[in-house]
Structure formats: structure tokens, C-alpha cells
Amino acid sequence: MHAESTLLVRPEHLNHHGSLFGGRLLEWLDEQAYIAAIAHLDSRANLVTVGIDNVEFHHQVREGAVLRFRSTVVHVGRTSITVHTTVQVLPRGAKIFEAYVTFVALDAEGDPQQIAPLLLNPFTPSGAEAKKHFRAVESARRRRK
Numbered sequence: 028m029h030a031e032s033t034l035l036v037r038p039e040h041l042n043h044h045g046s047l048f049g050g051r052l053l054e055w056l057d058e059q060a061y062i063a064a065i066a067h068l069d070s071r072a073n074l075v076t077v078g079i080d081n082v083e084f085h086h087q088v089r090e091g092a093v094l095r096f097r098s099t100v101v102h103v104g105r106t107s108i109t110v111h112t113t114v115q116v117l118p119r120g121a122k123i124f125e126a127y128v129t130f131v132a133l134d135a136e137g138d139p140q141q142i143a144p145l146l147l148n149p150f151t152p153s154g155a156e157a158k159k160h161f162r163a164v165e166s167a168r169r170r171r172k
């Protein structure tokens with residue numbers, strides 16, 4: 028359940044200090060995570076972003092950097108689906124950023140709807156990494172209650 032893409036950091040993506048504008052990275056994050064989520068849902072799904080957790084910018088990014096986004100669905104709730112994304116600078120692969128983006132499926136009236144009937148395949152976290160992210164999302168959900 029991965030989606031990958033690469034982006035080139037151009038002059039119009041920089042802030043006034045000459046490094047990548049954090050808001051631009053968040054826009055890309057939201058878009059990449061959405062692509063990963065929607066790939067696992069049928070065409071009736073109407074997703075909106077409800078939250079972004081764990082946002083940390085680890086390093087400055089300069090013009091000309093090539094960024095790799097790797098997004099994975101790590102949790103499915105009653106009406107929500109959560110995607111973990113890491114961003115690395117190629118070619119060495121230093122991790123500059125990671126975050127969880129949660130989307131909610133809305134029905135025609137704009138109310139949250141159950142996500143299970145929209146899933147193309149049942150979701151189960153498998154492997155140590157997937158289980159680690161699943162637990163992180165579960166604990167964030169508990170903290171919100």
C-alpha cells in the first residue's frame with residue numbers, strides 16, 4: 028500500500044531565506060497522501076483532510092534538491108484513513124520530513140461515512156514498520172478523546 032513520487036525544488040518553492048518554504052512541503056504532503064489513500068478506495072469516495080500529525084522539519088532544503096515522497100496507508104478507522112509519508116532528499120536519501128495525514132470520507136450530505144464499504148481491499152497492518160505506525164495512530168486517537 029505505497030505511493031511514491033519525486034519532485035524538484037525550484038526557485039518558486041523557496042522562502043525569503045532561500046530554502047524550501049514549509050507550507051509548500053505541507054501542500055505536497057497533503058496531495059501525495061491523498062493519492063496514496065484514494066488508490067485504495069472506490070470511485071464513490073470523497074475524502075477531506077481532517078488532521079496532520081507529527082509535523083517536523085528535520086533539515087533545510089535548497090533549490091535544485093530532488094525530493095522523494097513515500098506514502099503508505101497505515102490505519103483505517105470507522106470513517107477515516109491515515110497515511111504516513113516520509114520525504115527524503117535524493118540521491119543519499121537523508122530523511123527531511125515525516126508526518127501522518129488523516130482523511131475522512133464524506134457522504135453526499137457532507138457527513139462522515141463508513142470507510143470499510145469503500146475499501147478496494149481489507150486493510151490489515153503487516154510487518155514491524157506498519158504495526159509501529161498503526162500503534163502511533165491509535166495512540167494519537169486515544170489522546171484526542
Ligand SMILES: CC(C)(COP(=O)(O)OP(=O)(O)OC[C@H]1O[C@@H](n2cnc3c(N)ncnc32)[C@H](O)[C@@H]1OP(=O)(O)O)[C@@H](O)C(=O)NCCC(=O)NCCS
Nearest residue numbers: 075076077078079103104105106107129131137138139168
Ligand atoms: C471532516 C469532518 C466532517 C469531521 O467531522 P467531525 O465532527 O470531526 O467528525 P468525527 O468526530 O465523527 O470524526 C470523524 C473521524 O475523523 C477523525 N478525526 C477527527 N479529528 C481528527 C484529527 N484532528 N486528526 C485525525 N483524525 C481526526 C476521528 O477519529 C474520526 O475517525 P473514525 O471515524 O475513523 O474513528 C469535519 O471536521 C470537517 O468538515 N472538517 C473540514 C475538512 C476540510 O474541509 N478539509 C480541507 C482542509 S481545509
